[in-house]
Amino acid sequence: MxxxxxxxxxxxxxxxxxxxxxxxxxxxxxxxxxxxxxxxxxxxxxxxxxxxxxxxxxxxxxxxxxxxxxxxxxxxxxxxxxxxxxxxxxxxxxxxxxxxxxxxxxxxxxxxxxxxxxxxxxxxxxxxxxxxxxxxxxxxxxxxxxxxxxxxxxxxxxxxxxxxxxxxxxxxxxxDVQGVVDALPRKKRILVTAHDAFNYFGEAYRFRVVGLQGLSTATEAGVQDVQKLSNFIIDNDVKAIFVESSVPRRTIEALQAAVKSKGQDIKIGGTLYSDALGDAETIEGTYIGMYRYNIKTIVSALQ
The missing domain is CATH 3.40.50.1980 (Nitrogenase molybdenum iron protein domain)
Structure with missing residues (x-):
């Protein structure tokens, strides 16, 4: 139809x-x-x-x-x-x-x-x-x-x-991005987000990237996905996880709750722009502005 x-x-x-x-x-x-x-x-x-x-x-x-x-x-x-x-x-x-x-x-x-x-x-x-x-x-x-x-x-x-x-x-x-990334030790370069949008970023700047959902947001994360990723966060002492502007916040909040239920605190490090830019009248509304915002948000939260 x-x-x-x-x-x-x-x-x-x-x-x-x-x-x-x-x-x-x-x-x-x-x-x-x-x-x-x-x-x-x-x-x-x-x-x-x-x-x-x-x-x-x-x-x-x-x-x-x-x-x-x-x-x-x-x-x-x-x-x-x-x-x-x-x-x-x-x-x-x-x-x-x-x-x-x-x-x-x-x-x-x-x-x-x-x-x-x-x-x-x-x-x-x-x-x-x-x-x-x-x-x-x-x-x-x-x-x-x-x-x-x-x-x-x-x-x-x-x-x-x-x-x-x-x-x-x-x-x-x-x-400029490379300069910001170089300030973050390799062992702290673990990026946990709502879905797998940042693999090319990870490959370029040597981050380990883990998404709660798959490459497409049409795939819903299940309870097992949340539990598995919460264990990964605890095992690797990840300091922060990130929301995405084009993905509902509840997916990452569920992950945060799962980590806290196991006795470890985890903060939401901020909102990253993944599949869409920010508002047209803002710096994040441009590709270059979005990239600068993302890298500063990521490194600041993981340091």
Whole structure:
């Protein structure tokens, strides 16, 4: 039924939508997650119109397209999404509307699959949270630039200049993050969160990462998961556990209660941004700001 509904919505939208493509001379670009929206805005600047489907705190694993979303997608010149089944429920929409002149761009397709983190428990067999490796996010930036130039060669210099500036900012971010991480002893680098969103971060900065839920928040944590992780926390003398902005707080609170019931105190070290950025008007509403906030929150709580 869900697939039939999507096909109907796409068909009706294609019939009824006016082609607003380049209505003001600029490319109309639609993005999925807040991380990709921020990236595309940095590369495209004032030369493009950007509409992000997902807002702050929105879980992409569970996101369902509305009729308004389908309208935006149909009228887009370019569509960028993460891929690797992160936006699982949107892929059906992409497939129904794909044509020779409009193919949504999965930014993860630019990555070397042999270097990605695999999983036996997720549909794609790859961890989709690749943006937590800044090197991968740089590859995203290069792919966005390439596609925008293909679609609008007249603004090629704008896109390449913006790309160079943004890549320099990402270089500085990497250097600064490494400096903060170096202050935390290796034995304290254990990151316990609501779900497995930080494996690429852990691989890049030598953290042991443990999530209460799996790679997708569609998988609920059970009592046995909570008990097993509470024992791990006690055995490894973990100082803090973390809430995620796009995952209900109750999962981590249940874990905290389980640890305390066994006679050991454990604090909630703060809220981390995982599958979505913070509010648009805040520092955490940008990829770079989110990353800086996360690393300071993690290291401060675990020291």
């Amino acid at each position: 869900r697939k039939q509904f999507i096909m109907l919505i796409v068909a009706l939208t294609l019939l009824n939508c006016k082609d607003e493509s380049k209505s003001n001379g600029k490319l109309n670009v639609v993005t999925t997650t807040t991380m990709i929206t921020d990236l595309v805005k940095n590369i495209g600047g004032d030369a493009i119109n950007v509409q992000g489907l997902m807002g702050s705190g929105v879980d992409p694993h569970l996101y369902k397209a509305s009729e308004g979303d389908v309208s935006k997608l149909v009228n887009a010149d370019v569509i960028f999404f993460n891929g690797l089944h992160l936006e699982g429920k949107l892929v059906e929409v992409f497939e129904k509307m794909e044509s020779p002149t409009k193919k949504p761009v999965a930014l993860s397709e630019t990555l070397d699959k042999s270097k990605l983190i695999g999983s036996d428990y997720f549909a794609s067999n790859y961890d989709p949270h690749v943006w937590f490796d800044i090197n991968y996010f740089k590859q995203f930036a290069k792919r966005v630039t390439q596609v925008l130039i293909e679609k609008d060669p007249n603004n090629a210099k704008v896109f390449t200049d913006n790309e160079a500036k943004y890549l320099a900012e990402l270089d500085k971010l990497q250097k």
